[in-house]
Amino acid sequence: MTTSLSAELWPNVQPDAARRLMLAAVESFADRGYHATTTRDIAAAAGMSPAALYVHFPSKAALLFAISHSGHEQTLKLVESVATGGGGAKERMRGIVEDFVAWHARRHTVARVVQYELQALPEKEYAEVADLRRRIEHLVRDVIADGVEKGVFTVTDLRTAARAVLSLGVDVARWYSSRTGKTPKALGREYGDLVLRMLGATV
Amino acid sequence: MTTSLSAELWPNVQPDAARRLMLAAVESFADRGYHATTTRDIAAAAGMSPAALYVHFPSKAALLFAISHSGHEQTLKLVESVATGGGGAKERMRGIVEDFVAWHARRHTVARVVQYELQALPEKEYAEVADLRRRIEHLVRDVIADGVEKGVFTVTDLRTAARAVLSLGVDVARWYSSRTGKTPKALGREYGDLVLRMLGATV
DSSP, X not given: OHHHHHHHHOTTOOSHHHHHHHHHHHHHHHHHOSTTOOHHHHHXXXXXXXXXXXXXXXXXXXXXXXXXXXXXXXXHHHHHHHHTSSXXXXXXXXXXXXXXXXXXXXXXXXXXXXXXXGGGSOHHHHHHHHHHHHHHHHHHHHHHHHHHHTTSOOOSOHHHHHHHHHHHXXXXXXXXXXXXXXXXXXXXXXXXXXXXXXXXXXX | OHHHHHHHHOTTOOSHHHHHXXXXXXXXXXXXXXXXXXXXXXXXXXTOOHHHHHHHOSSHHHHHHHHHHHHHHHHHHHHHHHHTSSSOXXXXXXXXXXXXXXXXXXXXXXXXXXXXXXXXXXXXXXXXXXXXXXXXXXXXHHHHHHXXXXXXXXXXXXXXXXXXXXXXXXXXXXXXXXXXXXXHHHHHHHHHHHHHHHTTOOO
């Protein structure tokens, strides 16, 4: 069960032991926060020895980086594939919001670590993740700019509008739970409508 | 400096030593998270002995509760005063968003503790704070419902709409910093427009 979840979360990470450690780290960070978690806690949660952990990750920060980097890469990929795909600005914006919101709802525990533990990353690793964040924001901004140019969106400040779009999606990770009574997909669709209206489009 | 900031943050808390401890706690929780902070850290940051801390707060959880409860009470009060004040649904919604967003921008460090450390509260204290959160959400929902009834707003799901409005404001605390280049007030005004459009109002 745990093994298949970790494989689903990080299909590109090998071997399985590394993925199990990442999942144990996510759960420990979510429970107690990054700073109060030790590598010993994470190893124990993954059913491994601390020495076995170090085979895959040299430090707790390396684990946080692996989780954070992968989460940002995944969301960049989904935003990129819709943003640079076909369709008008409205269709692409709807697609971005649907996928971005659904990802933050479905992966809310991972997403909380991805979004809220950034400042615990070492400087170099932080810079790498910040670059992925900038690319995500630019893609969203470009779609809004295209919509404004084509006369389908009206916004006073591109930067604020792009930030608000992403902000709505990110914050889903904070409040969404399995008791929300709405599937990630259904929530994504509702947010698609809300965002299009926010950008001045007719829905 | 620190004394006047803590007095500004918690004008109703007395004596000044209690406020200084709350400010030291906010800063320590923001740096390392709640779980990795000890009462000894907090006392030291406030320039007091651990014994002096216990005169004002019986535990670290009591400090978190004081910060969280006060933050929720403050935001409830500002939402309540606009929501139940005069004006149409549009004017009241704009006022709520302006104040709620500006509060989360201006107080972003306190707001992060208020919004992101909830699950660390003991059960009884959590229930008290959850009740304040429900009241805030209901006030926002009632203003939206009033707007829908009067034909100025169009939403498909009141609950999702109210949550999205508050979510935009809460997430400001995550990304806002003194380097944002926009005052809390200016950001609040921009978000006021975005939210009104999101709710289907003409701006």
